[in-house]
Amino acid sequence: MEFVLSKRQLAIREAIHGFAKNVIRPQALTWDREGGIPEDFLRNLIRMAAEMGSATGMTMGPGFEEDVQDEADPAPDSPEPKKKQSHLTSLVAAEEMSWADAGLLLCVPGPGLGGPPVRASGTPSQKERFFGIFKDMSEELRWGAYALTEPGAGSDVAGIRTSCRKEGHEWILNGRKCFITNGGRASWTVVFATVDPALGRAGHRAFVVEKGTPGFGVGRVEEKMGLRASETVELVFEECRVPEENLLGGEESYQSKEGFMTAMKTFDNTRPLVAAMALGIGRAAYDYAKEFIKENYDLSRPIARYAAMADKLARMGRQLEAARMVTWRAAWMADQGQPNAREASMSKAIAGQAAIYACIEAIELCGIEGSIAREHQLLEKWFRDIKVYDIFEGTGNIQRIVISKRLIEGLKGF
Ligand SMILES: Cc1cc2nc3c(=O)[nH]c(=O)nc-3n(C[C@H](O)[C@H](O)[C@H](O)COP(=O)(O)OP(=O)(O)OC[C@H]3O[C@@H](n4cnc5c(N)ncnc54)[C@H](O)[C@@H]3O)c2cc1C
Incomplete structure (x- = not known):
């Protein structure tokens, strides 16, 4: 491992730092007090990130890591370490953004915490469908979210109680999720449920639940001590009918503990x-x-x-x-x-x-x-x-x- 950042990573860090210091920081306290960030600011941020991105290869916001390109990798049989550094580059960008305002970073439109599970387990058509909506946000800002935590199942991830059962070509979800970042405004949310709590991990299923799905609602919006600019909500599922093609990874991938x-x-x-x-x-x-x-x-x-x-x-x-x-x-x-x-x-x-x-x-x-x-x-x-x-x-x-x-x-x- 090298202990220095590449020239491009340094350029990204410098570019974000200047913007963070002069534009983001002066507004951070206002956003904190008002409990949110104006959409116009987020829209400008996305536009600027796209412009800076074409100059530096940078993208902002969690969930975008794989879009960051770095130096070409050495040949597959080379003993040299790989040069592609998309995760590391994301970290450098995230530290700089959080230095200015961590709340803003969680509000940046994009797949957010919903991105990694879709990338890790989604089928090719699911990836295309669910990531595709973030390609052009000039007309409408969009977010993704990730819903695992429930009242009574935070650290004990294996103990989730939100249930799912199959009926025809649909899955029916019932239960509640809490503390979900961007859950109220997300276009889609990766939701974890269980076919039978007695099966433990083997009973778990992950679904991409789209906004507007019948039976899917947003409950309480949390009043938090910190990160107040970021939206954190409760999600409610009451006989929520999710199409079978939204089961993340498809049925076969759930034969084990997937x-x-x-x-x-x-x-x-x-x-x-x-x-x-x-x-x-x-x-x-x-x-x-x-x-x-x-x-x-x-x-x-x-x-x-x-x-x-x-x-x-x-x-x-x-x-x-x-x-x-x-x-x-x-x-x-x-x-x-x-x-x-x-x-x-x-x-x-x-x-x-x-x-x-x-x-x-x-x-x-x-x-x-x-x-x-x-x-x-x-x-x-x-x-x-x-x-x-x-x-x-x-x-x-x-x-x-x-x-x-x-x-x-x-x-x-x-
Ligand atoms: C601002 C915010 C945003 C969040 N965003 C999301 C999100 O987007 N999606 C999502 O799914 N969740 C989200 N969460 C939920 C978060 O992941 C949970 O709060 C966290 O996992 C802890 O769960 P809990 O709050 O139920 O606490 P508990 O699990 O009840 O833990 C309470 C205390 O007990 C300790 N504890 C628990 N089990 C053990 C053990 N076995 N051994 C030792 N100590 C233990 C914990 O360390 C903690 O100190 C968010 C939470 C916050 C506050």
Whole structure:
């Protein structure tokens, strides 16, 4: 693995950073207070991303990773590592966008968290149908969503109770999903259900449920502490009739544990992305505290309090840097086609903690300034935003369980 970004990745990072600093940041607090982002802004963002994309190869927004092209891969039999770095490039873009406003990143039109399962398990015609609608959003903005969590089945993914049964050429879904990002406005949502809870993972099925499907409704819109610009809703299924061609991957792929595996495969790609978003927020807090201290104190003076400040800053900086390396490695492994479940969980566990630490310490280092909300002083907002990065896509506790399980499995046979 190389520890440097390619020229193109650096250009993408610089382009997003300038835009993030000058255009996104000044509006982040307003969007947070208003609980959403005007569609006109999102429309302009999509147009600009398309223009920048044609110049740099960049695309914005989770779910688009595979559209990012990088240097050509070496010949298939070459010992050289693969050069295609779409996952890594997405991480670099996501960190920069989150440095400006993580809430906005979750609102960017596109397949979102619904993209990875369709890409991983969809049939060719499903991929064409469900991704096709994002190719031209000049007239209408569109989103995809991912609905796994239920009241009573968050960390315990295998315990979902939303039921599905086949009747003729349709599947009938009944149940509720909660905390679904972009669930209210999504054109389609990947929904996990079970044919029989007693079958555990083998009973799971994943469906692409389209907006307007009879029996499919949107329930409560959540009032959240952080990421307030992002829509999070409850979804309700009451005798919801889904055409059989919307069963993700087709009937044959569900003879084993494929439905559950679809959910898990998704996490291997999205956990490093979520880790990169957390790093963006943590770095924003770290950068702010660093500048604040530079302006207000001379840490080279031998005063005990300054030594404690320097120590905190150093700890924030090194934890973020270490977390970034682990996160980039997880994405690099995905780019190489290597299994990365353990590293994906590690990246999310480590980055989430490092970023939470940076946000807490930044508030403390800046004293009273740290708790005031202003256009260019967003510490209190970052403090509210960051906590969820240790909750969604698997909580920190769950990441640690996944890591330890894989480490122990890895020891078998020694
Ligand atoms: C802003 C936001 C957006 C979200 N977006 C989506 C989305 O788009 N799609 C979606 O499907 N879900 C989404 N979620 C849901 C999210 O994935 C769940 O909240 C998360 O998986 C945790 O589930 P839970 O809230 O039910 O908590 P629980 O699973 O009830 O966990 C509660 C606590 O118990 C701990 N715990 C649970 N089990 C264990 C265990 N075995 N060992 C040790 N500790 C344990 C957890 O770590 C946690 O601290 C979102 C959540 C939020 C807050």
